[in-house]
Amino acid sequence: MIGPEIDRLIQLLSRLPGLGPRSARRAALHLIKKRDQLMDPLAEALAAAAARIRTCPVCGNLDTVDPCGVCRDPSRDSTTLCVVEEVGDLWALERTGAYRGLYHVLGGTLSALDGIGPDDLAVPGLLARVAQGTDGVAVREVILALNATAGGQTTAHYLTDRLSGLNVAISRLAHGVPVGGELDYLDDGTLTAALRARRTLG
Amino acid sequence: MEWTDDAIVLSSRPFGDTAALVVALTREHGRHAGVLHGGQSQRYRGVLEPGAQVAVRWRARTADQLGTWTVEPVRSPAGLYLDDPLRLAAIVAAAALMDAVLAEREAHPGLYDATLALFQALDLDIWPAIYVRWEVGLLEEVGFGLDLTQCASTGQPVGTPNDQLAYVSPRTGRAVSLSAGEPYRDKLLPLPGFLIGLGFQGGGEEDVAAGLRLTGHFLERHVFAQRHAEVPPARQRLVERYLRANGLPAPRVEGAESREP
Numbered sequence: 001m002i003g004p005e006i007d008r009l010i011q012l013l014s015r016l017p018g019l020g021p022r023s024a025r026r027a028a029l030h031l032i033k034k035r036d037q038l039m040d041p042l043a044e045a046l047a048a049a050a051a052r053i054r055t056c057p058v059c060g061n062l063d064t065v066d067p068c069g070v071c072r073d074p075s076r077d078s079t080t081l082c083v084v085e086e087v088g089d090l091w092a093l094e095r096t097g098a099y100r101g102l103y104h105v106l107g108g109t110l111s112a113l114d115g116i117g118p119d120d121l122a123v124p125g126l127l128a129r130v131a132q133g134t135d136g137v138a139v140r141e142v143i144l145a146l147n148a149t150a151g152g153q154t155t156a157h158y159l160t161d162r163l164s165g166l167n168v169a170i171s172r173l174a175h176g177v178p179v180g181g182e183l184d185y186l187d188d189g190t191l192t193a194a195l196r197a198r199r200t201l202g
Numbered sequence: 203m204e205w206t207d208d209a210i211v212l213s214s215r216p217f218g219d220t221a222a223l224v225v226a227l228t229r230e231h232g233r234h235a236g237v238l239h240g241g242q243s244q245r246y247r248g249v250l251e252p253g254a255q256v257a258v259r260w261r262a263r264t265a266d267q268l269g270t271w272t273v274e275p276v277r278s279p280a281g282l283y284l285d286d287p288l289r290l291a292a293i294v295a296a297a298a299l300m301d302a303v304l305a306e307r308e309a310h311p312g313l314y315d316a317t318l319a320l321f322q323a324l325d326l327d328i329w330p331a332i333y334v335r336w337e338v339g340l341l342e343e344v345g346f347g348l349d350l351t352q353c354a355s356t357g358q359p360v361g362t363p364n365d366q367l368a369y370v371s372p373r374t375g376r377a378v379s380l381s382a383g384e385p386y387r388d389k390l391l392p393l394p395g396f397l398i399g400l401g402f403q404g405g406g407e408e409d410v411a412a413g414l415r416l417t418g419h420f421l422e423r424h425v426f427a428q429r430h431a432e433v434p435p436a437r438q439r440l441v442e443r444y445l446r447a448n449g450l451p452a453p454r455v456e457g458a459e460s461r462e463p
Binding site for chain 1: 219252277280284285287291294439
């Protein structure tokens with residue numbers, strides 16, 4: 001017989017991505033067994049995160065400060081704006097350390113299937129940021145770092161149309177052979193994109 | 203229950219943590235849904251894009267179950283045209299239209315072949331006209347075929363010299379000749395010549411626009427109105443993009459600006 005508190009814990013854990021009822025039971029048992037080392041610190045961390053984490057009103061990033069750490073960083077290049085689909089994409093780009101500009105998180109892509117239109121995404125905020133600049137500095141380039149899917153690129157084309165009158169350079173991430181990729185295993189679309197985007201050497 | 207078939211992916215959405223619910227137009231089994239285990243994994247990136255041609259195996263314990271797919275990629279036209287907004291819009295619109303109007307598990311082998319032909323013709327300059335023809339075929343497949351063989355008023359067949367079929371009745375979908383339709387031209391829809399084998403006027407852009415207006419009318423008023431639904435925004439986005447790319451005036455739209463793709 002499982003008590004109501006444990007049952008609720010299992011139910012909530014089973015809603016996490018990658019966990020089903022069986023693995024949620026194992027996780028709950030593990031937490032209970034490691035109460036001091038894991039369960040209490042986890043509960044505190046969850047409470048602190050729930051109380052303090054906010055969506056940045058400027059770029060849509062998640063942080064405990066408002067605006068977020070990226071938007072507040074004076075060493076960042078505020079003339080470049082990188083548009084990403086989700087916060088996870090922002091984190092991925094940050095992991096590379098290759099980009100030092102600012103971001104704008106759309107919150108998804110246009111999707112006829114799910115009825116997601118421009119008004120459901122952070123498109124008006126993007127247009128306003130580009131039109132008005134950030135902290136008095138004009139935005140010179142918008143990088144559309146959207147997924148190489150039909151939905152992602154449909155959104156990219158839509159944003160290109162909307163940004164075209166705002167006197168800003170618009171670029172997108174390259175599509176092609178991934179690092180470590182073998183041509184034999186690539187799909188036709190990737191190979192075609194790679195051929196079209198080939199570069200001169202030497 | 204188990205069968206294999208050729209298919210075109212119409213839509214795909216996450217199903218649970220790792221699977222995907224994939225709807226495809228199969229050649230022999232029509233529009234069919236199923237669960238693809240691992241469908242959200244890296245392995246299926248690019249395979250489940252709208253319009254992707256795949257080889258499928260469908261399996262279920264009984265015929266009326268949702269069932270599961272096994273999918274092998276064949277060709278992905280969306281992947282080839284990611285940088286081409288108009289062609290990409292055509293692929294997405296075609297997939298969205300089929301997903302919205304085709305009844306489940308009703309075979310449409312002719313439409314399947316026509317869709318493959320459309321995707322293969324996207325490299326040609328005249329692909330927009332082929333797309334319009336494809337929409338005429340789609341209307342026919344769902345029971346709203348246009349009668350473009352003779353004049354609804356005089357009975358004159360297509361090809362009559364000096365009095366060609368020039369209009370279509372917005373109510374019946376039947377063609378009307380130039381002379382019979384002239385007094386009612388404001389109420390009739392222009393019939394572009396390429397739909398009755400007469401070729402293009404000028405560069406063809408206005409003919410294609412007329413064709414999109416013609417098929418759009420019957421899709422909206424006959425096919426989607428009956429289902430109390432709206433034409434997928436993907437199709438409207440295609441039309442707007444085509445008109446803008448060719449410097450043609452935007453259609454009069456009732457209500458607010460269109461929403462997405």
